[in-house]
Amino acid sequence: MVNKLLLFFLLYSTLFADSVLQKVQSLVDKETYASHSKLITLLFEDEDAFMKSSSVDMIKVATTLEENGLLNLALPSVSQIELTFEYGGENPLFFMKLMTDTLRNMGLTFVLTKHAGLDKEGFVWTVTFEGKVVPDPVLLAKRLEKYNATVTDLQRLDAARWRYRIDMSNANIAAKPIHAGESIRIVRPIRPVWMEVSRVKRLIIRELPGSHWYADVVVYDKMLHILSMKQNETRTRYLSLRLPADAAYVKISDRFTLENLRSGVKLTAKGEK
Incomplete structure (x- = not known):
């Protein structure tokens, strides 16, 4: 019985090591693998170090290859x-x-x-x-x-x-947080501005002197489902948004061109959720 267990673990270990090396082989060209097979075998000898749960940690594999000059991009x-x-x-x-x-x-x-x-x-x-x-x-x-x-x-x-x-089960997008009582100026944005507003009840947006803003504002929940939007065909000097309880992000842009926000807008957050 003991011998059978030892044989099982030996076979498992061999298959386990091969799975790591097979993954390594999938990231390098055949010439590199053939020329540096001894170094590759040595680098990945400790197969446990390249596992995450029951899967091969491919980024750790790629990092090791890169650090040793074996990842040709x-x-x-x-x-x-x-x-x-x-x-x-x-x-x-x-x-x-x-x-x-x-x-x-x-x-x-x-x-x-x-x-x-x-x-x-x-x-x-x-x-x-x-x-x-x-x-x-x-x-x-x-x-x-x-x-x-x-x-x-x-x-x-x-x-x-x-x-x-x-x-992406725990992912979040890049957005600047704003908190109740805080004011932020946004000047000359080169792309739409994303704000994280999960703890804010109301967001006030004021056009700053020198801008000529046509509001294009969208409110999203944390998974980017649209909750509300405001798109104006006429100039917008002031906009007050009451944010739903599940609001997470607000995207601020211009209906026509971001050049209209050359002097920017001022954001003021009111009320804490």
């Missing part, structure tokens, strides 16, 4: 790079907002959507852009961590095509 010439992001949740809008912010923070402001839709994996978003270097998956994972989102799986389909699986 450079392409031989300018190519079309394709990144696919999978999300198993129920709010694609929230997911795409978070991913767009993450890519923008990495300097990827001009990406094209190749595909966005549902499949057996959930919601899938594929973007393409031109470049000579694939975005660093370790850096992308770190940027997502700032929003409490996690990369749970990572796959290199080929040199220019990578696939990510994202867990």
Whole structure:
């Protein structure tokens, strides 16, 4: 009986180690793996260190490869790079907002959507852009961590095509918090302004002298379901929003162009939830 148990654990350990090495192999090209097989075996000898629950921690694997010069992200010439992001949740809008912010923070402001839709994996978003270097998956994972989102799986389909699986069960978007009794000035925004208002009952927005604001304001709950909106075709000097109990975010923009907010607006929060 003891011998059978030892044999079981030996076989399990072997399969376990192979699963880690198979994941390693999926992130590097065949030449790199063949040339550095001894180093790779040594780096990933302690398979327990690369597991998270019952799955391989792909970002830890990628980090180890990167730190040892084994994660090649450079392409031989300018190519079309394709990144696919999978999300198993129920709010694609929230997911795409978070991913767009993450890519923008990495300097990827001009990406094209190749595909966005549902499949057996959930919601899938594929973007393409031109470049000579694939975005660093370790850096992308770190940027997502700032929003409490996690990369749970990572796959290199080929040199220019990578696939990510994202867990957003605890995620939050990038928004500046405002608290009751606080006033904030926003001047010359280059994109719509997101405010976190979960503890505020009312938000007052005043146009500052020099601006010519046509209000475009949307109130969302924490999963970015729209609760209310205000879009004015005429100039807006003052706007008072009574926020529902489940309001979490307010997006402030201009109906026509953000150039109309060249002098900005002043936000004042009233009443604590």
